[in-house]
Amino acid sequence: MIKNTAFPIKIVDHTHLTRWQTSGCQRFELELADGGNTYAYTLLIEHDADRRRMRVQEEKLDFDGKPLFSCIGGTAQLYRDDHTPGPQYPFDWTMSAVGALHERPENRKLAQFKKALSKLIIVRPIPALMARESRGEQERLTPQMENFVSWYRHLAQEYMGAMVTLLAELKPALPGFDSLSLKESGEDSRALKAQFTRPGGGKALTFDFSELSDGQKMLIALYTLTFGLKDEGVSIFIDEPDNFLALREIQPWLSSLSDAVGATLEQVVLISHHPEIVNFFGRAYGKWFDRDAQGPVRLSSAAGLAPEGLTLADAIARDWIKK
Numbered sequence: 001m002i003k004n005t006a007f008p009i010k011i012v013d014h015t016h017l018t019r020w021q022t023s024g025c026q027r028f029e030l031e032l033a034d035g036g037n038t039y040a041y042t043l044l045i046e047h048d049a050d051r052r053r054m055r056v057q058e059e060k061l062d063f064d065g066k067p068l069f070s071c072i073g074g075t076a077q078l079y080r081d082d083h084t085p086g087p088q089y090p091f092d093w094t095m096s097a098v099g100a101l102h103e104r105p106e107n108r109k110l111a112q113f114k115k116a117l118s119k120l121i122i123v124r125p126i127p128a129l130m131a132r133e134s135r136g137e138q139e140r141l142t143p144q145m146e147n148f149v150s151w152y153r154h155l156a157q158e159y160m161g162a163m164v165t166l167l168a169e170l171k172p173a174l175p176g177f178d179s180l181s182l183k184e185s186g187e188d189s190r191a192l193k194a195q196f197t198r199p200g201g202g203k204a205l206t207f208d209f210s211e212l213s214d215g216q217k218m219l220i221a222l223y224t225l226t227f228g229l230k231d232e233g234v235s236i237f238i239d240e241p242d243n244f245l246a247l248r249e250i251q252p253w254l255s256s257l258s259d260a261v262g263a264t265l266e267q268v269v270l271i272s273h274h275p276e277i278v279n280f281f282g283r284a285y286g287k288w289f290d291r292d293a294q295g296p297v298r299l300s301s302a303a304g305l306a307p308e309g310l311t312l313a314d315a316i317a318r319d320w321i322k323k
Contacts, residue, residue, distance in 0.1 A: 119266070167179055
């Protein structure tokens with residue numbers, strides 16, 4: 001198990017090995033452009049399925065093709081920012097060595113890589129799992145956004161200007177919506193409340209976050225992802241953002257999201273089968289993932305996949321995609 005929580009590596013075990021291969025190793029590679037430079041990160045995990053154990057066989061980080069760090073067979077080699085060799089030392093094979101390193105004057109490039117990674121938000125929101133209360137602020141979202149309220153609590157403290165924009169964007173998206181607030185619910189605990197105007201006027205109705213529908217929670221979460229981190233330069237990856245939403249709710253959010261990319265968001269990647277999202281972004285920006293039986297997944301541009309006269313979503317529905 002990769003146990004280092006300082007570095008965002010998904011915990012894996014032997015059950016995550018590719019089923020159609022016999023290799024006991026998994027290789028992960030990442031290229032990250034930052035400030036005109038390119039980081040290249042490689043992680044090779046070796047599994048012993050019989051003993052249900054795993055270890056990091058190799059971990060490397062390069063900067064514009066020059067080494068910043070390597071760890072092979074449990075021996076770590078740190079390089080200075082000028083790429084000359086620095087300290088060499090033994091390291092625990094079950095952990096990410098890059099994640100364990102702290103910033104020092106001679107390794108600022110490596111620290112910048114970790115900072116750039118921290119600006120990647122990767123989520124698959126499941127509203128039913130979102131806790132109603134927060135016992136403290138949390139800067140990082142969990143993969144299924146279970147800690148959304150604690151994350152929102154952090155944003156409300158750090159980005160008050162962005163919260164004003166968020167609430168203004170939510171009003172037309174949620175009929176009758178007025179505001180969000182964090183109320184005391186115990187020692188150090190805060191519960192998220194949503195206020196809605198009462199039909200016909202009168203005193204506003206207040207609902208606990210847990211009382212909202214899954215669709216309402218999803219919209220609040222999506223708009224918070226879009227507007228809650230204003231000017232922080234984050235990149236957002238969302239798996240199936242259309243789940244739990246009505247048709248009329250998706251397109252307004254997509255328009256807001258499109259306007260935010262390049263302005264307040266660095267980039268956005270959506271994984272979706274929904275026709276509204278496929279047609280909105282597919283031809284210009286879409287990537288098509290295709291797999292034959294249980295073999296490897298192949299990636300191609302979605303542009304030109306649909307026959308003339310059909311939308312991309314219609315072509316997918318009819319299985320008329322050009323391959």
